[in-house]
Amino acid sequence: MAVKTNISKNELIQLLSDYELGEYQDSKPFRKGTVQTTLFLQTTRGKFVLKYYENRTPESVRFESHLTRYLSDRGFPCPAPLRNRYGQFVGQYNGKPYIFFEYMEGQHVQEPGPEQKRLLIEKVAELHILTANYKAEYKQYRWNYSIQLCQQLARHEAKRIGTTESRKKLEWLEGELLNLCLPESLPKGICHCDFDFSNVLFKDGEFSALLDFDDANYTYQLFDVVALIDSWAWPHEQEFDIEEARTIVSEYSKHRPLSNIEKEHLYDLLKLSILFDCVWFFERGNVENFYERKKIEYLERLGREQFFRQLFFRRTKSYS
Numbered sequence: 001m002a003v004k005t006n007i008s009k010n011e012l013i014q015l016l017s018d019y020e021l022g023e024y025q026d027s028k029p030f031r032k033g034t035v036q037t038t039l040f041l042q043t044t045r046g047k048f049v050l051k052y053y054e055n056r057t058p059e060s061v062r063f064e065s066h067l068t069r070y071l072s073d074r075g076f077p078c079p080a081p082l083r084n085r086y087g088q089f090v091g092q093y094n095g096k097p098y099i100f101f102e103y104m105e106g107q108h109v110q111e112p113g114p115e116q117k118r119l120l121i122e123k124v125a126e127l128h129i130l131t132a133n134y135k136a137e138y139k140q141y142r143w144n145y146s147i148q149l150c151q152q153l154a155r156h157e158a159k160r161i162g163t164t165e166s167r168k169k170l171e172w173l174e175g176e177l178l179n180l181c182l183p184e185s186l187p188k189g190i191c192h193c194d195f196d197f198s199n200v201l202f203k204d205g206e207f208s209a210l211l212d213f214d215d216a217n218y219t220y221q222l223f224d225v226v227a228l229i230d231s232w233a234w235p236h237e238q239e240f241d242i243e244e245a246r247t248i249v250s251e252y253s254k255h256r257p258l259s260n261i262e263k264e265h266l267y268d269l270l271k272l273s274i275l276f277d278c279v280w281f282f283e284r285g286n287v288e289n290f291y292e293r294k295k296i297e298y299l300e301r302l303g304r305e306q307f308f309r310q311l312f313f314r315r316t317k318s319y320s
Contacts, residue, residue: 005052005054005096007037007050009027011093012024012027015091015098015100016043018084018086018091019083019085021041021045021048021082021100022046023043023044024041024043025042025043026041027040027042028040035054035055035214036051036052036054037050037051037052037054038050038051039052046103048082048101048102048103049100050100050101051099052093052098053098053214056097056214057097057141058092058097059141060138061090061098061099062089062137062138063137063138064081064099064213064214065081065089065099066089066137066138067131067190068213069089070134071131074130076123076127077104077123077209078104078209078210078211078213079102079209079211080101081099081101082099082100082101082102084100104201104208104209106202106208106209107202108198108200112200116200116202117251117319118319119206119207120195120207120210120228121248121251121252121319122251122254122255123207123210124192124195124224124225124228125252125254125255126255127192127210128189128190128191129255131189134190136190139218142217142218143217144218145193145217145223145276146182147180150173150275151173151174151177153279154173155170157170157279157282158170158282161283165287166282168287169278169282169287172287173275177272179271180268180272181268182220182265182268182272187220187221187222187259189218189221190216190217191216191227192216192224193215193216193219193223193227194214194215195224195231199212221262222258222262222265222266223269225248225249225266226266226269226272228248229245230270230273230277232244232248233248237291240298242310243316246314246316247316247319249266250318251318263308263311264308266307266308267308270299271299274292274295274296278293
């Protein structure tokens with residue numbers, strides 16, 4: 001369950017006293033989620049969600065509150081943060097920040113079909129369009145995905161583990177980062193970066209909400225696209241499904257057409273996404289034979305030009 005900290009009924013009543021959300025009636029933890037403590041609350045005025053951040057600074061949480069308020073104000077389907085009596089979105093309790101969010105109706109889909117995928121891709125493109133010129137406050141307090149951040153985190157992991165194997169893996173990863181070509185002119189904006197379907201709600205066959213902007217950051221706009229490709233077209237320990245990747249890119253481009261420079265460097269961004277996965281699972285496998293290395297080597301064998309041709313010059317199926 002999504003609970004790291006047990007918050008008692010009396011504590012919840014105390015937190016609610018700073019808000020105009022009604023009187024406490026009931027609460028329960030959400031089943032999904034593994035990082036932050038997330039609780040459902042029923043009050044005399046409705047349903048709400050308390051998100052209690054276990055490992056985020058107040059500034060990082062304010063990035064999320066500013067972003068979700070900006071999106072919800074523009075009609076994007078995500079939970080809006082709620083102000084307290086003092087006009088603030090982010091509170092602190094026992095030294096940790098928290099936000100009360102509106103509750104979004106809908107259901108999670110365990111095994112999404114083509115229509116659910118199509119709808120999510122449409123909303124991803126909408127998110128990128130809405131935030132293309134968004135001035136992200138507190139963005140410096142998030143891990144903004146880049147070559148530099150990947151290297152920094154990898155060095156930290158190698159030092160933490162402190163083995164010969166970890167040092168060799170770091171050397172390999174740094175070499176792969178040097179091979180990436182990501183020009184400064186590549187469009188940047190806000191990416192959600194966590195499209196597990198536990199973060200997506202549907203209601204009556206329609207897209208209801210995109211949840212949990214805990215990993216959202218300011219990065220290359222295509223990072224969300226390669227995240228979808230990596231998740232749907234390259235499931236763990238399975239072969240790369242280039243046709244599925246083409247479909248994802250094609251559906252996304254219907255709403256936000258890719259520039260030529262984005263098409264050209266999608267190859268590099270997919271590699272960068274894989275190298276970040278290497279950081280998240282740095283202790284997995286040995287340096288000569290681990291999962292992320294196999295994926296990078298597959299892309300190397302395929303080659304940049306062939307990847308480009310197969311993605312953009314082959315007939316594409318549709319999720320429709």
